[in-house]
Amino acid sequence: MIDRVPVVKMCNIKKNFGGVQALKGVDLVLHHNEILGLVGDNAAGKSTLMKILSGAYIPDEGEIFIEGKKINMASSRDAHHYGIEMLYQDLALANNLDVVANVFMGREKMNFKIGDIGILDEHYMERETERLLDRLKIDLASVRLKVESLSGGQRQAIAIARATAFNARVTIMDEPTAALSVAAIKKVLDLVKELKKQGNSIIIISHRIEDIYQVSDRMIVLRQGRKVCDTRVTGDIDTFREHVVAYIIGARDDYA
Amino acid sequence: MLKKEVKRIMPLINNPEETALIKSANKILQENIREWGMYIALLVIIIIFTITTKGVFLSSRNISNLINQTGYIAVLAIGMTLVIIISHIDLSVGYLSGFLGAVAATAMEFWHWSAPLSIALIFALGILAGFLTGFLVGQMKIPAFVATLAGWLGYRGALQLVTMHRGTIVITNNFFNAIGNGYIPDLSFIPDVGFLRGIHKLTFLLGILVIIFYILSEINRRNRMLYHNFKVSPIHLFIVKLVLMSALIGVITWILSGYRGLSWTAVTVIVVVLFYHFIMNRTNLGRHIYAVGGNPEAAQLTGISVKRITYTVFCSMGILAALSGILYASRFKSATTTAGTLFELDAVAAAFVGGASPSGGIGKISGSIVGAFVMMSLTSGMNLMGIDISYQYVVRALVLVAAVVFDVATRNKKEEIT
Numbered sequence: 266m267i268d269r270v271p272v273v274k275m276c277n278i279k280k281n282f283g284g285v286q287a288l289k290g291v292d293l294v295l296h297h298n299e300i301l302g303l304v305g306d307n308a309a310g311k312s313t314l315m316k317i318l319s320g321a322y323i324p325d326e327g328e329i330f331i332e333g334k335k336i337n338m339a340s341s342r343d344a345h346h347y348g349i350e351m352l353y354q355d356l357a358l359a360n361n362l363d364v365v366a367n368v369f370m371g372r373e374k375m376n377f378k379i380g381d382i383g384i385l386d387e388h389y390m391e392r393e394t395e396r397l398l399d400r401l402k403i404d405l406a407s408v409r410l411k412v413e414s415l416s417g418g419q420r421q422a423i424a425i426a427r428a429t430a431f432n433a434r435v436t437i438m439d440e441p442t443a444a445l446s447v448a449a450i451k452k453v454l455d456l457v458k459e460l461k462k463q464g465n466s467i468i469i470i471s472h473r474i475e476d477i478y479q480v481s482d483r484m485i486v487l488r489q490g491r492k493v494c495d496t497r498v499t500g501d502i503d504t505f506r507e508h509v510v511a512y513i514i515g516a517r518d519d520y521a
Numbered sequence: 522m523l524k525k526e527v528k529r530i531m532p533l534i535n536n537p538e539e540t541a542l543i544k545s546a547n548k549i550l551q552e553n554i555r556e557w558g559m560y561i562a563l564l565v566i567i568i569i570f571t572i573t574t575k576g577v578f579l580s581s582r583n584i585s586n587l588i589n590q591t592g593y594i595a596v597l598a599i600g601m602t603l604v605i606i607i608s609h610i611d612l613s614v615g616y617l618s619g620f621l622g623a624v625a626a627t628a629m630e631f632w633h634w635s636a637p638l639s640i641a642l643i644f645a646l647g648i649l650a651g652f653l654t655g656f657l658v659g660q661m662k663i664p665a666f667v668a669t670l671a672g673w674l675g676y677r678g679a680l681q682l683v684t685m686h687r688g689t690i691v692i693t694n695n696f697f698n699a700i701g702n703g704y705i706p707d708l709s710f711i712p713d714v715g716f717l718r719g720i721h722k723l724t725f726l727l728g729i730l731v732i733i734f735y736i737l738s739e740i741n742r743r744n745r746m747l748y749h750n751f752k753v754s755p756i757h758l759f760i761v762k763l764v765l766m767s768a769l770i771g772v773i774t775w776i777l778s779g780y781r782g783l784s785w786t787a788v789t790v791i792v793v794v795l796f797y798h799f800i801m802n803r804t805n806l807g808r809h810i811y812a813v814g815g816n817p818e819a820a821q822l823t824g825i826s827v828k829r830i831t832y833t834v835f836c837s838m839g840i841l842a843a844l845s846g847i848l849y850a851s852r853f854k855s856a857t858t859t860a861g862t863l864f865e866l867d868a869v870a871a872a873f874v875g876g877a878s879p880s881g882g883i884g885k886i887s888g889s890i891v892g893a894f895v896m897m898s899l900t901s902g903m904n905l906m907g908i909d910i911s912y913q914y915v916v917r918a919l920v921l922v923a924a925v926v927f928d929v930a931t932r933n934k935k936e937e938i939t
Contacts, residue, residue, distance in 0.1 A: 345824070353822065357819055357822075358819060359815030359816040359820065360882070361814065362808075362812060366812070371823030381805075382804055382805060385803055385804060391749075408749070409749045
């Protein structure tokens, strides 16, 4: 894994908002088929860093390499182009539409087109959605259910399924387990493991160390805009949490 | 006493087939209460007015008139439904329709343009007006309420400017006037015998075709729902629904063929309804409009341009305002200084009665058409009864409030269940 070119490499990323230095030169590497946990206190810079990777923000300084190639990203459309999908906490779905419509939102398959407007190929989209949910072991009574009638966990699963549906190279998940019940969290984490099994590379932002401990291969801790820890996930949960929390709150600060 | 009652009811409960039927009927009614409520309301209104007017309300002549009256509100209501789906509102369309009608009249009467050319002109102006609103709302991010209030003022002024010197402009163009007053031609080769005597045959034939088409499409829909493991109503209830709806279409067909047949206004409305129904349910454009209404941020993140959708929806509203202006001016064979007054509010009311949600994302073309008929039936029926206009407003207010309260109540209940 180490000898291959990493799927994402971010070098010395800096970003200022007015006078505030949100990121003070952060490096990040994501390998192929790896799940990377990104943790830190509020305002540590996690979301800013991920928004830069997904094209929502433009960094003041620093370089981004995808598969070893240096790229410039100016918008989230550029990020889509490079196969980077970001999953936002609760912005993801339209509750008034059904599962199929949500999965294919913005990239509907059409039968017949005049210019940009075309007739929806519902049959194809239905089958593909069913296949996708099957593959990810997401259980639903029907793909024609409206999203508003689904539980929080199911909605998150649909959002994740959509982000990974179109051959994403990297999927970024922003707090995928926030505001979910214990049972739903387990389902989402199972889904993340399933995605890894199928070869996806994923970055997860979370406050809940327990959650990402279960699924992550590696964890990065940000504190006040700097990377203070980059460690493999090993050992039992209690010692590991103690180790990481020390960095999060700043009790330890020995990252070279 | 209680025991007696229980004894009386017990056999009913113990009959498993019957209870299952009642249960499933209840359930279906609960699940579709919003949609059914609308049709039931329309039915109740029709029955009440038929009784209070001793049958005049349901006469061929009145129903035919009612449809022609509803036409110019119905097309506005369709456009307004799209606007409401993307969580906006358009207050300017009433006077816009009046103004465009007056422009068409001026073009025909004073510039001696042909009717098709005049119609093309105001369609172009309607698109331009929609583009302007779209620019203010989509581009400049001005709340639609404010932007279209400005339009309301502006088009009102424009209407008065156009009609200033002459007051009412009488339209003499026969082709143009036929749109609001004419009826489709009849099939003269079918002999006038038996029950067909005095009946408009083409209308009758079209009615039968619609019934056949309706039954086939319902069966098709049911099969699709079965395929997707959706719970469908039991077969006998399904047949009851088919029979009732077919009977309703049949009655309307019979009433219309008894007078002068299908009017050109009705044809126009039907074409617009079918077109918009198709766009909203079968194309990616319709899907994107619903997506923008349901969650604009999510839509934008998936690559749908909210701005473009906003422009499109307001331009469609502009075109329909022009159409409404044509129907109205043609119906009265003139353009008046007050044409279009309060049309926008009738259209908004029709959309809300038809189940559109003020918070966006929800609304159906079919619903808004039924809503338009509910509102116009009230007006027509109360006019026939000779009820004072002031009471009429109050009654319409109550119906609007009742519809929205009913909507909110049934929707909240749904949320509790899940």
